[in-house]
Amino acid sequence: MRGVALAGATVMALVAACGGAGSYTTVVGKIRNAGQVVVGTKWDQPNLGLKTGDGPPEGFDVDVATYIVDYLARGQHVEITWRESPSSAREALLQNGSVDLIVATYSITASRRPKVTFGGPYIVTPQDTMVRTSDTSIKKVTDLRGKRLCLAEGSNSYRRIVDPPPDGKLNLPMLLVPAANYSDCVRKLADGQLDAISTLNLILAGFAAQEPDRFRLLHDPVSSEEWGVGIKKGDTATCEAVNQAIAAMWHDGTATRLLRKWFGRTGVKLPSSLPTPVGCP
Incomplete structure (x- = not known):
């Protein structure tokens, strides 16, 4: 996972163009240069994103988000701020900049794609x-x-x-x-x-x-349905980097391990392969 080049010259040019805090044009730039990111998940869904105390939420989507951020950071420490992202507010939270990424059982649909850039899908269920x-x-x-x-x-x-x-x-x-x-x-x-x-x-x-x-x-x-990583519309560089992270997560066995960790005893048939990316328009 560490030290893998991401997305080539387009990503690096956009990252280099990012300035001080609050001026980043891409999420991958913010992660690498500011060492911070705000990630939206569900807080009320057992095994996916559930917050029960003062600590961060826990679940499959939370672990997937952590893996993706760690991959994009290329070994650097990143402070993740977790923010609750209910279904009814996900587009608004991305559009107004309250969150940088959303990993929250976010189905990729035709009606959402004009408003959201989706990385992935990371799972089809x-x-x-x-x-x-x-x-x-x-x-x-x-x-x-x-x-x-x-x-x-x-x-x-x-x-x-x-x-x-x-x-x-x-x-x-x-x-x-x-x-x-x-x-x-x-x-x-x-x-x-x-x-x-x-x-x-x-x-x-x-x-x-x-x-x-x-x-x-x-x-x-x-x-x-295909679950994707929600990104602010137009951030193609981050979308491409997220897709590389998702591919790595499946190829190194992490996706399978996390599915078994959170759902292995539920009796449902678990996904077993990397989904085809929808692309980053």
């Missing part, structure tokens, strides 16, 4: 559905017809259930129950205020693993 273990009426995803589905603010996952193609998948009639985030969805599912949560299986697996007697996954995938 299927969308699944979680229900109460006691609810035996829902055995497969099509059993959701007429049920109550969680609509987490800022997330598009519900659309693949309720919308028709091309944007959706199943076009099922359902009652949408709004929630602030996926941890709020889980609380409402437990309280009987809704019947199902549908989103990426690693998100659901973390919640289900905390209370395996209370929740279960259907293991009936709807689609697959």
Whole structure:
């Protein structure tokens, strides 16, 4: 990981052009010259990004972000400031400069790409559905017809259930129950205020693993989503460097190790190979 050249002359020219604190034109320049970076993650998602005390958040996305920053720093010490980045605020946080990178179950979608430059994806994961273990009426995803589905603010996952193609998948009639985030969805599912949560299986697996007697996954995938590293629109140099870091993370076995560390006991099938980058326009 240490001492690997990044992205060639374009990156180095942009880094060299960066001035004092606050004047960096690229995140990779800020990391290398200021030794600082602000990283957004989720703080309410078990096994992905969960903050429970005074320390930093913990989880798969946090470890991925740490690896990427360390790679971009090329062996130099970097101070990481962690900032909570809920789904509904991710684009705004990047655009107003509150965060430099977002690693927070951030699906790469056509609607987001005009506003965000995405590095990666670092993982491709299927969308699944979680229900109460006691609810035996829902055995497969099509059993959701007429049920109550969680609509987490800022997330598009519900659309693949309720919308028709091309944007959706199943076009099922359902009652949408709004929630602030996926941890709020889980609380409402437990309280009987809704019947199902549908989103990426690693998100659901973390919640289900905390209370395996209370929740279960259907293991009936709807689609697959690509999780990317969110970067301010136009920072191509950092995007290219992040893609090199992600490739290294898979090639040296770190990605596989982290997936097993955080999800090896959840029963979900884990990704096993480096995804194809979406490119850095």
